[in-house]
Amino acid sequence: MALHIALLGAESTGKSQLGEALLDHLRQNTSLRPALVAEYLREWCDREGRTPLPHEQQAIALEQQARGEQAARDHDIVLHDTTPLMTAVYSDLLFRDVSLYPLALQHQAGMHANLLMALDLPWTADPQRDGPHAQAPTDQRIRRALLGARLDFSVVSGQGPDRLAQALNALGPLLRPHLSTGDGLFSRLMDRADRLGGEWRCEHCDDPVCEHASRLQRR
Numbered sequence: 001m002a003l004h005i006a007l008l009g010a011e012s013t014g015k016s017q018l019g020e021a022l023l024d025h026l027r028q029n030t031s032l033r034p035a036l037v038a039e040y041l042r043e044w045c046d047r048e049g050r051t052p053l054p055h056e057q058q059a060i061a062l063e064q065q066a067r068g069e070q071a072a073r074d075h076d077i078v079l080h081d082t083t084p085l086m087t088a089v090y091s092d093l094l095f096r097d098v099s100l101y102p103l104a105l106q107h108q109a110g111m112h113a114n115l116l117m118a119l120d121l122p123w124t125a126d127p128q129r130d131g132p133h134a135q136a137p138t139d140q141r142i143r144r145a146l147l148g149a150r151l152d153f154s155v156v157s158g159q160g161p162d163r164l165a166q167a168l169n170a171l172g173p174l175l176r177p178h179l180s181t182g183d184g185l186f187s188r189l190m191d192r193a194d195r196l197g198g199e200w201r202c203e204h205c206d207d208p209v210c211e212h213a214s215r216l217q218r219r
Contacts, residue, residue: 002072003174004110006080008153009117010138012124014163015039018117018156019081021164026077030179035075039082040064041090054095061087061100065107076178083108089141093134105149113174115167116142118157 005022007015019036026034040063045051052060061084071078085108088100108114119139123132146153154170156163 002075003077003112003178004068004072004080005077005171005174006083006085006108006111006114007117008082008086008114008142010119010135010142012121012132013117013119013135014121015117016081018115018163018167019079022079022167025164025168030175032076032178033074034077034079035071036079037064037068037071037081039086040067041082041087054091054097057087057091057095057097058100058103061104080111083111085142085145089138089145092141093137101145105145105151108146108151109149111151113171114146114151114153115156115170116146116153118155120157121159 007019009015016039019038023034023036026032041052041060044060044063064080064082064087065084068078068080068083084100084104088098088104091097091100116139119135123135143153156166156170158166
């Protein structure tokens, strides 16, 4: 059975970049077969030349889910560059429609790990993005939904290699049983787990410095 890893976060928080970095790293350092499932919403908007209407959101969420399930058929790890939960959050934010949360959270419960991007990267403009003002409300709704459903998540912050390293730290306990001593990632994950003592998160704010301090206090 494939491992499912969700990459969640507001606009311009590095989900796609982290997904590509994880994909390359796993390909180069393990014998596992990883797949990256891109965000279907972006493809939909490029094709249609507009943003979805309220009644079109559910079909987008279901297609995102279906693509992840298809990738799992012949891969060991599926990296989800967003999940139906993000569609539910956008429906909530844009249309005040909360009807997609039950479906989205049911699917989210099947994820083996949830990586939530911190709000610490410079904003990058994009025609499909609303603007930096939408980041905090999006982040708050993601956290509220995950916490309300009692689904664990790890916050990933930092830039470039640091962001990848934090993601690998969080994924260490999940990946280690599926790695062999011949995998280049094996010993590094063992070392990181011993040094860092497990996953961490801040449930109260979006400040990665606070999240780091919170983690240190738990050690």
